[in-house]
Amino acid sequence: MAEKEQADRGKAQEAARALVVSSSPHDFSKRTTQQIMWEVFVALLPATLIGVWSFGFRAALVMGLTVASALGFEALWQAAARRPQTVGDGSAALTGLLLALNLPPSSSWWICMVGAGVAILLGKMVFGGLGQNVFNPALTGRVFLLIAFPAEMTTWLVPRTSGKLPETFLGHGTIAWDGSGNVLAGGVSSQGVDMITAATPLGLLSEKGASAITDVSFWDAFLGMGINGSLGEVSAMLLLAGGVYLGFRRIITLHIPLSFLGTMAVIATITNLIDPNMYAPASIHLVTGGAMIGAFFMATDYVTSPIHPAGRIVFGIGCGLLTMVIRLWGGYPEGVSFAILLMNATTPLIDRYVHGRKFGFVAKDTGGKK
Amino acid sequence: MGSFPGGVHPRYEKDLTAGKATRTLDPPAEAVIPMSQHIGAPAKVCVEKGDEVRTGQVVGEAGGFVSSPVHATVSGKVKVIEDRPHPSGKDVLSVVIESDGEDAWVDLDPHEADLLEIPLNEVKERILEAGIVGLGGATFPSHVKLSPPADKTIDTVILNGAECEPYLTADHRLMLEQPRAVAQGLALIARVMGAARGIIAVEANKPDAIQALEAEVGKLSGSVDAKLEVKVLPVVYPQGAEKQLIYALLGREVPSGGLPMDVSALVHNVGTAASMVRAACEGRPLVERIVTVTGDAVKEPDNLSVRIGTPVRELIEACGGYVDDGPAKLIAGGPMMGFAQHTDEVPVIKGTSGILVLSKRLVRRVEPGPCIRCGECIRHCPMKLNPAELVLYAEHDLFADAERVGALDCIECGCCSWGCPASIPLVQHVRKVKVEIMAERAKDRKAS
Structure with missing residues (x-):
């Protein structure tokens, strides 16, 4: 009996030694950083797929190469800095995909790699990696490319949904790079068609005014039929669906997208009322260019946007305002990227001054009534 | 999400014990009575090694106004007075009593008057002498809360039966099994404070307790001045946090740095209120409480009524022991705010509402990553x-x-x-x- 007691006590002591002691709480939600990144991938999937479907195999290569480059650059940086590998957290891959979705489908291999390098190295790692950067990495990469290689970055393929491609082009799977970056008109050369390009609706709008894009219908742009532009700008509807999914899954709040797009809509409506020949209506502005992908996927980047709901509204309004200023009166046809990057710089300031009232921060003599 | 801003929905797991009637455990062979079982100054030991003590006898006197006396919870001999492991994680001076197995009580002093006729100063005195502290876990001495400064008036007394902490069902069982004591406690406190309104607040996941309380409150409502009621709250953690509870019920925000009395409210736990009734009527000191023993690493989770000072190990044994895989974490309290223990030799103290034993499966050990500012x-x-x-x-x-x-x-x-x-x-x-x-x-x- 005594022996058994001894054994029991020994067992109890053994058990006690194994007890984990830590400060509460002892239960945790299932959400992890990785899971958040994967949810965003899921939300981007429809837009990604229609990008590939519209622009062909080449679009898939652009995406694959950009994502792989982003992962590679982060891995190289961490190895060189002798820091733990972080490519598994999903954020580099997401940056790669977001960058690819902002590239023209015709982008050369070196555009993909240079863009990913700038995005990951200058946009993120130099600040200390995930969570530390000031500017949206994917947009940092894109804007660098846009300024450094304007010709490459404004060559827009005509999607198969336009109905303007010759029969022989459909299903064309080989990559025949157009090294000069010249804008090719439609037609078949002796080597076969490399690509067929045309200006984007926003390009025409910027150059010639609203009367030049009367053939662009809201529904075509919304659904993504026959609209050219960046890989991920094809279908406003699918981007919107992805954004709503993220909101529903509580990955993002809708403060930024709604205030962003709302501000754009207000400005577009006012200017359109003033001069409909010059300025396009809100229905066109919201479904073309980078408005949807910017509002739902770029401006909502946690790290570079305000953390308080009230601050997010201020941020969104700023993005919408700057976007429209650039679109309507700036030198570039599209201003979403610039607008978001500029607002990124104001994020710390917004966080400091725009936040909700803390619980209990009431005047003492009110008896707790607000 | 709920009745106050913010909050979360953790895994509740209350089904493990919610349906189990409270089982009274025999007094332990050895009771460890720490001098510090409350917020405020520790009690001062007033017995010596070798002394014979009876159940309910004071072994530590209140060490100041914000303090509380502690009592022997078994009859027997003081074996030793020394520092012992305490659920707070520190070693605390404790009177260790070796039980004689008799459980011979001191002579209690029941009040001859009806509960609601006892003079107010006597009620407060009896509550102080009974060593009653907040049983929800905060363990603030109850008599202090019943004596607000003269410039503060209390218009609403709230009994906190939210029990928003996951896993725990001790308050649930108490409200279901002793609804009369809880309702009487509400009437008593409302009378002491001169409050016009008394509320018992319960989360919606305890419908049977709500029904039982409503019946008892209905019986009392004619006999007291205050308007008494049971209020059902949405299930969201931390609904039972004092400030969130007051906001949910009354729409009043306790100002930063202030106390509930700054918004004319007073909150007591339901178990505390029931103990106050016993102290006022029977002169019975606080020597026992209900503890939920639960978690996936204990074989038969249960609700136990145990003497304070009972080693946690005995509670586990009474619930079939640990699962074969062994415990990975032993928590005094619930998963959100409980204290992890390094040994099961710690005693149950006045604030121990639960013992949660988790297996390896539920114990997370991961390195924190960088903040991504998700908000x-x-x-x-x-x-x-x-x-x-x-x-x-x-x-x-x-x-x-x-x-x-x-x-x-x-x-x-x-x-x-x-x-x-x-x-x-x-x-x-x-x-x-x-x-x-x-x-x-x-x-x-x-x-x-």
């Missing part, structure tokens, strides 16, 4: 603080900045840490900052 901590914070910002200040020892952004308003509910996708120990950092700020303040006071 989940802000969304969940019931005090509308910015835990992520507080952590930045904590990491850089910027205590004045932390105080400016509300560190001292943190109620340490743990919602921020619970929801953080990067596993950052947010509330733990804030706790550290609060300690530092209070230490600075103490230093400043000394200097001036």
